[in-house]
Amino acid sequence: MDIQEFVHRSIGSWKSQRSVHHLAFGHFEAVTSTIQIEDLAIDEPAVLALCESNKISPSSIAAPFRMSWRAESDWDDNVNQGSSIFVPVPNSDRTGQLLREIGYAEEAPAVANYSFTDDQTFVLLTPYDRASAEEKIWFVSPTLRCRVALIKTSAGTGALTASFSSEIKLTESS
Amino acid sequence: MDIQEFVHRSIGSWKSQRSVHHLAFGHFEAVTSTIQIEDLAIDEPAVLALCESNKISPSSIAAPFRMSWRAESDWDDNVNQGSSIFVPVPNSDRTGQLLREIGYAEEAPAVANYSFTDDQTFVLLTPYDRASAEEKIWFVSPTLRCRVALIKTSAGTGALTASFSSEIKLTESS
Numbered sequence: 001m002d003i004q005e006f007v008h009r010s011i012g013s014w015k016s017q018r019s020v021h022h023l024a025f026g027h028f029e030a031v032t033s034t035i036q037i038e039d040l041a042i043d044e045p046a047v048l049a050l051c052e053s054n055k056i057s058p059s060s061i062a063a064p065f066r067m068s069w070r071a072e073s074d075w076d077d078n079v080n081q082g083s084s085i086f087v088p089v090p091n092s093d094r095t096g097q098l099l100r101e102i103g104y105a106e107e108a109p110a111v112a113n114y115s116f117t118d119d120q121t122f123v124l125l126t127p128y129d130r131a132s133a134e135e136k137i138w139f140v141s142p143t144l145r146c147r148v149a150l151i152k153t154s155a156g157t158g159a160l161t162a163s164f165s166s167e168i169k170l171t172e173s174s
Numbered sequence: 175m176d177i178q179e180f181v182h183r184s185i186g187s188w189k190s191q192r193s194v195h196h197l198a199f200g201h202f203e204a205v206t207s208t209i210q211i212e213d214l215a216i217d218e219p220a221v222l223a224l225c226e227s228n229k230i231s232p233s234s235i236a237a238p239f240r241m242s243w244r245a246e247s248d249w250d251d252n253v254n255q256g257s258s259i260f261v262p263v264p265n266s267d268r269t270g271q272l273l274r275e276i277g278y279a280e281e282a283p284a285v286a287n288y289s290f291t292d293d294q295t296f297v298l299l300t301p302y303d304r305a306s307a308e309e310k311i312w313f314v315s316p317t318l319r320c321r322v323a324l325i326k327t328s329a330g331t332g333a334l335t336a337s338f339s340s341e342i343k344l345t346e347s348s
Contacts (some may be wrong), residue, residue, distance in 0.1 A: 017200055021192030021340045023318075026191055028204040118292045134314070142325055144197075144333055148322060150314055159318055164338030166195045 003088045005098060007030040007063040007141055010037045015095040033071035035167065040064040040085065047063045050087050054099050054111065062088050088114070098124060112120075131160070143169040175294040177262045177270060184211045188298040192245075192339040196334075199339070207245035209341065214238040214259065224261050224300040228273050228285065231290055236262050236270075262288070274299060 040060055045092050045111040048102040049055070062078045068083035090096035098118040112126035112133075135149045147165040152158065187210050187240045194203040221238045225231070240341040242257035264270035270285045286300035287305075321339040322338055326332065 015200070016200065017195045019195070019202060019204075019261060019338060021193070021338075022189040023191075023340060026189070026206065027191060028191060028192075030202040030204075032200065050241075055248060064285075074226065117295070119295070121291070121293070121295075123293065139200075140308070140333055141337075144336075146324075146336060146340065148320060148321060150320075159314055159340075162314075162318075162320060162338075162340040164193060164195075164322065166197060166336040 001116050001122075002093045003090055003114070004063045006116075006122055007037075007039065011039055011065070012037060013170040014145065015068075016071075016165050018049070018165040022032070023162060025160055030074045031071050031157070033069050034170075036066075036068045038066050038068075038167065040058050040066055045119055046085050047087055048130055050099050050101060054087075055131075056087075056089055056099065060089055062090050065066055145169075169174045175290050175296075176267045177288070178237045180290075180296055181211075181213065181239050181262070183316065184319070185213055185239070185322075186211060187344040188319065188341040189344055190245075190339050190341045192337055194335055194337040197333055198334070204248045205245050207243050207320055208344075210242045212240050212242075214240055221261055222258050224259055224273050224275060228261075229264055230261075230273065234263055236264050238262070319343075 013034065016033045016035050018031040019163060020031065022029065023088055042058055042061060042064060044064065048058055051061060064085065064087045066083055066085050070081040072077060072079055074100045083100045087099040088096055089099065092168065094116045098114050100110050102110065110126050110128060112124050114122060116122055121136050122136070124135040126133040131154050134152065135147060137145060137147045139145050145167040147167065149163045150159045152163045153160060181261060184342065187208065190207045190209050192205040195203065196203065202317065216232055216235060216238060218238065230321055238259065238261045240245060240259050241256055244253060244255040246253055251279060258275045261273040262270055263273065268290045270288055272288050274284050274286065284300050284302060286298050288298045290296055295310050298309040300307040300309070304327070306326050307323060309321060311319060311321045313319050319341040323337045323339065324333045326333045
């Protein structure tokens with residue numbers, strides 16, 4: 001598994017069930033969402049702009065993609081939706097950086113480090129100003145993807161939330 | 175990480191939040207439980223009996239333990255509780271079998287195969303008569319353990335439920 005193969009398998013529309021465990025209080029939150037992942041050309045203006053703002057040469061990137069989501073939580077009536085561009089910058093078959101426009105824990109650009117384990121799990125570590133995110137994503141089958149995300153304080157002393165998504169593929173995108 | 179180290183880190187009392195995703199219908203179930211894991215002597219009568227019923231020599235086992243649980247689901251008012259003995263039978267530092275008295279998906283004895291990945295995740299595959307379970311368990315810190323379990327039909331064509339547990343250590347057991 002490398003980043004090209006991982007992104008290729010991820011392209012399409014997914015129906016996601018996400019459970020968030022708020023660890024300090026033992027609360028559960030249930031989120032239902034649809035996620036769309038589409039590949040982008042390397043010379044897409046938004047991709048080039050993200051490269052430039054990170055001082056990365058477009059010749060060193062691979063498999064840029066856009067992820068869009070629309071989510072409903074059982075905690076409130078609001079619909080949360082948005083989209084972000086992601087640009088992988090491999091430095092080996094199994095490791096690299098992932099540039100993204102918008103981070104999960106804070107609404108600011110973020111650079112994450114990724115790696116693949118020997119059982120083909122994609123591991124993503126993202127530092128933010130006041131927190132860090134540790135994600136594991138793997139394919140159970142071509143149509144079922146699992147994702148575990150832990151949000152930790154920046155001191156790294158404890159996890160604040162642990163969340164789990166099961167994502168079922170709805171359609172193949174061409 | 176080997177099985178002795180993994181069991182050693184697991185010994186103690188844990189408060190668990192578990193979310194079950196029933197994939198076909200998109201339903202969420204929330205389960206709160208306490209789990210106790212205690213180590214057992216290799217010559218404990220119940221351990222020797224489990225070895226004998228599986229035709230395994232007690233000289234080839236390592237780090238047997240008992241797991242007890244008491245769980246409450248938001249789906250009904252019943253408390254589910256029980257306990258089971260687990261006996262690892264390593265065949266290398268990173269792989270082996272795990273004997274258990276009671277399986278998760280069916281109430282019958284089960285033999286599972288385990289392995290550790292290069293990022294120290296314990297992976298457990300359990301075949302049952304009509305289903306199979308695929309579990310990943312890893313320590314985020316000494317006091318936070320995550321567990322993802324997938325229950326699949328025996329034909330292996332699809333996952334029926336995906337569940338995620340975040341387990342916080344309450345006390346150290348001596």
